Amino acid sequence: MVSRVTMRRAFAVGVGIAAVSAGWFEATYSDGPSYWRDFAVRMGPWLLYLLAMVLFAVRQRRLSRTVAFDLGENDRAFRTRVKPEAVWYPAAMTVALTAAFWALGPSTWEAGADPEWQLTVVEVVATVPLGLATVALLGSQLYTLWAGLPAVVLTAHGVRLRSPFGYQVVPWNALRADCPPRPDPGDRFLHLAVERGLGARRRGLALIPLPWLDIHPWFLADAIRHYAAHPEHRAAIGTPEEHERLRHLLLAGAGAAAA
Known part of the structure; x- marks a missing residue:
C-alpha cells in the first residue's frame, strides 16, 4: 500500500x-x-x-x-523513507x-x-x-x-532492497554473520553479503544509495544485524511495540559504545 x-x-x-x-x-x-x-x-x-x-x-x-523506520500500513514491516x-x-x-x-x-x-x-x-x-x-x-x-524508492524493507522473513533499477530479497538465514557492518563515512551504498543457495533472489541493479535514505546508516545496519542474530524477535517486526523496543535497544547500545 x-x-x-x-x-x-x-x-x-x-x-x-x-x-x-x-x-x-x-x-x-x-x-x-x-x-x-x-x-x-x-x-x-x-x-x-x-x-x-x-x-x-x-x-x-x-x-x-x-x-x-516507517511502519507498513497493510503489511507488517519496517521501511526506510527517502530524504x-x-x-x-x-x-x-x-x-x-x-x-x-x-x-x-x-x-x-x-x-x-x-x-x-x-x-x-x-x-x-x-x-x-x-x-x-x-x-x-x-x-x-x-x-x-x-x-517510495529507493527503500530497505525489513520483514519477518528477511530484508528487501528496492531500487528504481531492480530489487534484492535476502532471507535472514542467507545473510552472512555480522553483516552488514556499520558503513564508513565514505560508503555510498548498502551492501549485503549473502550465502548462496539459501533462497536469496536478485533482479537488476539493487543499488541503495545511503545518502538518499532518511535514516542513519549505522542504525539501519545495526537493525539488520540484530534480527539476523535474534530470530525470536522477527515475528514482531512491523508492530509499534517492536519498533520502540528496537530503538531503545540500539540507542542504548550506541550510547554504551560511545561511552
Missing part, C-alpha cells in the same frame, strides 16, 4: 513537471521572436538543474540523524530534460509550400529518441516516487 506521504509527493511533483513543461511548450511555440524568451526557454531549465545539482551535493554531505532531495532533485532533472525537448521541437519542424509540415530523416533521428527518453524518464520518476 502506498503511504499518503508518497502519494502527496508523487502528485505534487507530477503536477509541477506537467505545469512547467506545458509553460515551456507554450513559450516555445508562441509567435514572434524574443531574445529573452528564447534564452529562458533554452537556458532556464539547465540553470535550474545546475542549482539543484549544487544544493544536492551540499545536502548529501550530511548523514541523516533519523533513528526510526526530500531524493524527490526534488530527480524532479528538477526531469523538468530540465523535458523543457529541453520542447525547446528543440521548433528547430525540427519547417513549414514549406506543402500545407503539411515536413520532417527530414536527420530531424526524426534527432528528435524521436529524445522524446521517447523524456517520456521514459518522466514515467520512471513518477513510479519511483509512487513506490
Whole structure:
C-alpha cells in the first residue's frame, strides 16, 4: 500500500513537471521572436538543474540523524523513507530534460509550400529518441516516487532492497554473520553479503544509495544485524511495540559504545 506521504509527493511533483513543461511548450511555440524568451526557454531549465545539482551535493554531505523506520500500513514491516532531495532533485532533472525537448521541437519542424509540415530523416533521428527518453524518464520518476524508492524493507522473513533499477530479497538465514557492518563515512551504498543457495533472489541493479535514505546508516545496519542474530524477535517486526523496543535497544547500545 502506498503511504499518503508518497502519494502527496508523487502528485505534487507530477503536477509541477506537467505545469512547467506545458509553460515551456507554450513559450516555445508562441509567435514572434524574443531574445529573452528564447534564452529562458533554452537556458532556464539547465540553470535550474545546475542549482539543484549544487544544493544536492551540499545536502548529501550530511548523514541523516533519523533513528526510526516507517511502519507498513497493510503489511507488517519496517521501511526506510527517502530524504526530500531524493524527490526534488530527480524532479528538477526531469523538468530540465523535458523543457529541453520542447525547446528543440521548433528547430525540427519547417513549414514549406506543402500545407503539411515536413520532417527530414536527420530531424526524426534527432528528435524521436529524445522524446521517447523524456517520456521514459518522466514515467520512471513518477513510479519511483509512487513506490517510495529507493527503500530497505525489513520483514519477518528477511530484508528487501528496492531500487528504481531492480530489487534484492535476502532471507535472514542467507545473510552472512555480522553483516552488514556499520558503513564508513565514505560508503555510498548498502551492501549485503549473502550465502548462496539459501533462497536469496536478485533482479537488476539493487543499488541503495545511503545518502538518499532518511535514516542513519549505522542504525539501519545495526537493525539488520540484530534480527539476523535474534530470530525470536522477527515475528514482531512491523508492530509499534517492536519498533520502540528496537530503538531503545540500539540507542542504548550506541550510547554504551560511545561511552
